[in-house]
Amino acid sequence: MRKILHVVFVLVVLGSLAMGIACTGNQVGPEPMTAASAADEMMTTPATESTDMAEAMEPNPLLAEWAGPYGGVPAFDTMDLADLEPALDAAMAENLAEIDEIANNPAPPTFENTIVAMERAGSTLGRVFPYFAIWSSNLSSPEFREVQRKVTPKLAEFGTKITQNEKLFERVAAVYESPEVESLRPDEQRLVQLTYDGFARNGATLEGAAKERYAEISQRLAQLYNQFGNNVLADEEGYVLYLDESQLGGLPESFAKAAAAAAEERGQAGKYAVLNTRSSMDPFLTYSDERDLREKVWRTYYSRGDNGDEHDNNALITEILKLRDERVGLLGYDNFAQWRLEDRMAKTPERALELMEAVWKASLARVEEEVADMQAVADEEGAGITIEPWDYRYYAEKVRQAKYDLDSDEVKQYLQLDKLREAMFYVAGELFGFQFTPVPEGTVPVYHPDVKVYEVTDRDSGDLVGVWYLDPFARMGKRSGAWASTYRGHESFDGDVTVVVSNNSNFIKGAPGEPVLVSWDDAETLFHEFGHALHSLSSNVAYPTLNGGVRDYTEFQSQLLERWLRTEPVIESYLVHYETGEPIPAELVAKIEKAATFNEGFRTTEYLASALMDMEYHTVDPEGLDPDAFERETLARLHLPNEIVMRHRSPQFGHIFSGEGYAAGYYGYMWADVLTSDAAEAFTEAPGGFYDKEVAARLVKYLFAPRNAVDPAEAYRQFRGRDAKIDALMRDRGFPVPGDGD
Ligand SMILES: [Zn+2]
Numbered sequence: 001m002r003k004i005l006h007v008v009f010v011l012v013v014l015g016s017l018a019m020g021i022a023c024t025g026n027q028v029g030p031e032p033m034t035a036a037s038a039a040d041e042m043m044t045t046p047a048t049e050s051t052d053m054a055e056a057m058e059p060n061p062l063l064a065e066w067a068g069p070y071g072g073v074p075a076f077d078t079m080d081l082a083d084l085e086p087a088l089d090a091a092m093a094e095n096l097a098e099i100d101e102i103a104n105n106p107a108p109p110t111f112e113n114t115i116v117a118m119e120r121a122g123s124t125l126g127r128v129f130p131y132f133a134i135w136s137s138n139l140s141s142p143e144f145r146e147v148q149r150k151v152t153p154k155l156a157e158f159g160t161k162i163t164q165n166e167k168l169f170e171r172v173a174a175v176y177e178s179p180e181v182e183s184l185r186p187d188e189q190r191l192v193q194l195t196y197d198g199f200a201r202n203g204a205t206l207e208g209a210a211k212e213r214y215a216e217i218s219q220r221l222a223q224l225y226n227q228f229g230n231n232v233l234a235d236e237e238g239y240v241l242y243l244d245e246s247q248l249g250g251l252p253e254s255f256a257k258a259a260a261a262a263a264e265e266r267g268q269a270g271k272y273a274v275l276n277t278r279s280s281m282d283p284f285l286t287y288s289d290e291r292d293l294r295e296k297v298w299r300t301y302y303s304r305g306d307n308g309d310e311h312d313n314n315a316l317i318t319e320i321l322k323l324r325d326e327r328v329g330l331l332g333y334d335n336f337a338q339w340r341l342e343d344r345m346a347k348t349p350e351r352a353l354e355l356m357e358a359v360w361k362a363s364l365a366r367v368e369e370e371v372a373d374m375q376a377v378a379d380e381e382g383a384g385i386t387i388e389p390w391d392y393r394y395y396a397e398k399v400r401q402a403k404y405d406l407d408s409d410e411v412k413q414y415l416q417l418d419k420l421r422e423a424m425f426y427v428a429g430e431l432f433g434f435q436f437t438p439v440p441e442g443t444v445p446v447y448h449p450d451v452k453v454y455e456v457t458d459r460d461s462g463d464l465v466g467v468w469y470l471d472p473f474a475r476m477g478k479r480s481g482a483w484a485s486t487y488r489g490h491e492s493f494d495g496d497v498t499v500v501v502s503n504n505s506n507f508i509k510g511a512p513g514e515p516v517l518v519s520w521d522d523a524e525t526l527f528h529e530f531g532h533a534l535h536s537l538s539s540n541v542a543y544p545t546l547n548g549g550v551r552d553y554t555e556f557q558s559q560l561l562e563r564w565l566r567t568e569p570v571i572e573s574y575l576v577h578y579e580t581g582e583p584i585p586a587e588l589v590a591k592i593e594k595a596a597t598f599n600e601g602f603r604t605t606e607y608l609a610s611a612l613m614d615m616e617y618h619t620v621d622p623e624g625l626d627p628d629a630f631e632r633e634t635l636a637r638l639h640l641p642n643e644i645v646m647r648h649r650s651p652q653f654g655h656i657f658s659g660e661g662y663a664a665g666y667y668g669y670m671w672a673d674v675l676t677s678d679a680a681e682a683f684t685e686a687p688g689g690f691y692d693k694e695v696a697a698r699l700v701k702y703l704f705a706p707r708n709a710v711d712p713a714e715a716y717r718q719f720r721g722r723d724a725k726i727d728a729l730m731r732d733r734g735f736p737v738p739g740d741g742d
Contacts, residue, residue: 531561
């Protein structure tokens, strides 16, 4: 259902302060599932129905049909925060009225008058949410956060009113059980199934006291999620380390420039600000020669949400886990993970764990080698230290330079943001047949002059495919990381709808006329997020609900797209030096490829530590659980090396505690990695390699366009002729393939 998709979509935004491993950010596209998943992302408190008369008379601009080209685009240039809350109130009321009409239809329930009618409902709310998303992610402010605090419970209340609408569920169940289903198209049958599951998996089958308790829990959880996320944000904003010039040893000039600008922005001109965010912490720990400062920055970053003050998240974690466990218990599940994975590609916690454990051992073995290499460098330098967690990135960089002779700054000179964008357009043209053309300035409204808009067409037929926004630069109020947002998803059941989608990142804007140079990782992330956008743009589903992703599958398409950064046509034409225009030398590419598995022990281990911990949290009995002790003991049992910490420590693990999308689902990145590696080998095995027309056509047909209209496991089999195997992933990471000799 449209409205629910969009509700979840916004809540994904709200809950995604933290970032994914490759996707520093996450997709904000329509989340999977149906009705009820909205409820589990949300809370319920009595809504204040306070649309006062005067306001009700004035038309609210945020409710208006989108005007302009491409079937209408959001009026991002004129939006006013004061309109947001009343717009949401009115749109929710309208949506509930539509739902009531469906629920109370005197005609016998049919696919058309129930399921399709639900897909149709909520179009106004669907138009308001993109504004909400922009304020939440791209233009946040204390004023917005205040509105958000007020509307979140109302949204939850709204979601619950739908998911707990008994008459509605009765009709859905009647359609689900009726012989009519047999006569429907396969995608329609799937729509019925997903709609029914959306209710059943989220409490619709409950009655009496259990039903009430379920609603209470959902309400409380949503509050806790919000609080958790806000606490992390408070600790990110609340700690800034100001340095003077003498403390910049080892740091690249680009970092110093950005730090100087950040300090100036905060009224500390002449100083250098190290922010308590990943994008500041990571380069600082990689380059700073000041070991005591590295330790300080490391401790501050990994203590977010864990400072024993009013922003401490530990007690929240315990309460969240208990409530989740109780809630799925009402539905008859043993634990939250079992409930969560049932409709994911992995299906069971055991299968997810099996994958993680298979990789974990190889990963720990690699860490041991990496630490030994780093210790050797430190000893050679006469540093007289033992490698600690705040030394890992620093000495890894030295090992990288010594062993792989790869200077990140040299690589950067071939990675210009504008050229990378052109490279992505080239790839989209070759694989998807898409053409990107900038729209004339002023034809599509934007919320900031840095945002650029492109029209996407089919390059053969010239047909309109969608509209793509790019918001590339960091600024105050924009959340960190990179992400993609779908403002309007594809659907065709009521006529073709044009996709409206965006990519967002946080590059530091250069001086006018100067190219923006980015790191290799950032270039990969750019391609990654573009993969999400292409996934939205290529959708051919008929119904909005079928755009929903399956969480351990939606990262696959984006991760796969990263592979094209290293393909020959991209290297030749787009990875060119910003001064000489020369393509990146073959030796440098070879070094990058060789270095690709460098530090893989660190990367895989810090990620898996978080993913395993996530699964542990959601399979144990949470009664009396102390997160601090639980984290320590679990990591000790897993033999996590002392030199590494979880990528997201529990009190800052927003993926799993500031929402539910990734709860018991953080493993999904690796699940998607298995598919990515395996699918990439389908290309390398083909005659045309990464630009093989036949494999590309199958890729689009089976793995991109159907979104969730086909069971992803089945879709993958159609693409590959078999299930995905772990072997390609192990090869990609430079780990031994199980069963290949010893
Ligand atoms: Zn992603």
